[in-house]
Amino acid sequence: MLETACSQCNHVWSVPPSKKGGSVNCPSCGVLTELDGASDTGWFYGLTFGGFAVLGLPFGVMAVIGILNGSMSMAVCSGSIFALAVLVLLFVLFGS
């Protein structure tokens, strides 16, 4: 059970764990209360940044290596893919 307190009348009551992240009405005064802890927010950020670290970041590193070694084709190719990965990351973060 999750314990929650009403922001208006301070009444404390329990709701089923399935309500996590949802909305409930205070049984005392009826005010709408948002329950925190959307259980998968951590998963969302973990998967998003984890995916970026695995699939995007290596291309950024390769682009830098390409620039340092004077290999422009490698720098441009890797840099383009890295830029695309950054765009996808921004889209997922701000578009969700």
Next chain:
Amino acid sequence: MSDGQIPEGEQNPYAQPTTENIQPAPTNVDYSAPVYHQSQYIIRRKVLKIFGAAFHIYDMAGNLAFYSKQKAFKLKEDIRIYGDQAMTSELLCIKARGVIDLGMTYDVIDSTTQQVVGSLRRKGLKSILRDSWTIQDVNDQEIGTMTEESGALAILRRFIGGALVQLVAPQQFNGYIGDVPVFQFNQNRNPFVQKITLDYGPDVNGLLDRRLGIAAAALVCAIEGRQN
């Protein structure tokens, strides 16, 4: 009365929390407004809207009954249903409890009274092959279901492509309260025009809270639209 007693009519602030009272206070809202009680509606979805999907729900006379708009750039999905396109009269709010889509529960809130009227939960694993939902009361108890008809066609739709299958066998959802049919949603055959017919005609005994019924249609439209 001794000093330790709580005066009559007041609540004990130190009382153990209970769960039996989570039912919201009875609402005085007149949701018997005719707009909720048409037996059929048609949803038209703007196909070209990229951010914050929006769609119109018309009654059978062609009048706008509801306008629905999904809030863009929200981590948790948030769909609002208004009585007009200018969005001056918000009627319902549908809020996801989490971020990741699979197996999500959506609370349905009557915006006019700020009362939770129930929730709709998408069955995660089952919905991979065939969209399957439960209709829940305010205490998260299952009161009904909504399922995509014809499992074989649902699988084809996912793996071959929605547009092609839509031409041959348009998507259909059936809703039940218990085992009693209460609604049917039918997609049109034309894949270029997103149109869904909502039929609440089977609910002759008024078992379905129509606010949940309209929210179910809005969710199907929003989620299917995104998948397509």
